[in-house]
Amino acid sequence: MTVFVLLVGLTLVVAAGAYVQASIGFGLNLLLVPFALLLAPHVVPLPALVVNGAVSALVARTDRGHLDRRLLWLLTVTGLPGVVLGVFLSTIIGARPLAVCGGVFVLVAVALSVHEPVVRARPATVGVAGFAAGLLASTTALTGPPVALALGAEPPARRRAAVAASGAVLTALTLACGAIAHPTALSTLRWLPVLIPGAALGLFAAHRSPDAIPPTTQRVATLGVSAAAALLLLTRALLG
Template sequence: MHWTPVLLLGLALFAGAFVQSSIGFGMAVVAAPFLVLFAPALMPGALLVTSFSLPVVQLLHGPRDVEWRSLSWALAARLLVMPLGVAAVALLSVRAISVVTGVLILLTVAASVSALGVRTTPVSSAVAGAIAGFSGTAASIGGPFFALVLQHERPTRLRATLSVFFLVGAAMAVAGLSVAGKFTTDQLVAGIAWIPFMALGYAAAAPARARLDHDRLRRAVLAFCVLASVSVIVRALVS
């Protein structure tokens, strides 16, 4: 494992943690394009390792106002579908995983900007959890679809519920990938190395959180994600 790109990719984790601590999700969506472009061998395991840490920090330092009923349905569905994500990592090439990641980011953006009147029900929670079972395992992107289901909840409840969803979901994904032999030592080491960058991103967002224009930040993040995902897909297809 070459440490220079790993440490430089820490900057992507810093930016992703800043975004997620501000709007509730985004760390994997922001960082994943950089990983698949510059260190595809570290996907998705390294990003899943880092995904453990930010939810823990958020739960320790923020309100633990969790919507347990919806969370239970989402996690149950995620567990059932997770083997499909493990199979994708085991069977697909690096190029195919890059395309899958790019497409999932585009779907995330489409879901985030849609005017769908999704409500928090057992069915919608289970559907979001099922999507995350595949996308969260194959590309470490599992939160935005459940965030869409929770969009009408209080901001504190949304962030707390998503934090538990990220934490348990990442544990499920790492366990599944480990059983399949697709979670490597390099991924573990890189994920641990990125934790300080994540912590700095979270700390940097704290004093600015109250002054941020969340709508403007959200639009900027989504626009970046579209450009990044398109570049990932084009590079994978022409390489």
């Protein structure tokens, strides 16, 4: 594969992921990480985390009028211990067992959301989701599924704002903790510029048609992307 084809592929994958993320608050790294691990492993995890956090921050800014700051604060406070624990556990037992646990957790959460009445956003539920999102962010570079599922009963714009804002914050916390635990990994950030064009393209497309996805479709997409995240994590962990 030539460098040109690789760059075009990365751009298209990031553009598709950014479009999805602008619609439901997360999804970029679900598409980018497996593609990059196969063809451009240096993009994972730090460059992928940075572009994911940047897209999340822009989505959150667009939906800032719908953002519940108390909700974001709760997700941040409960997410930080998850990030720290994830970084710590990664140095002890490795990423594979943690990925299996994370994948199983998300699949169970999706099943509960599909077959049971949607759980309302209560402090305890949001707190557990924040901790899980922090743990997943620091072990698998994914932040959205737990928060999206915990806020499944919320209006789409409010849910998207919370998922995107918490994703941006947890990404920053993960980068900070990762830099302390693995400072040499910062050298991979030189690959970040190759991801920026795709992110810009996807956000532009989403801006041109912000209401293209109805609320019901967003709900289905949230569950579908969450399940895809779980299957991705399990596949990577079990097949290596």
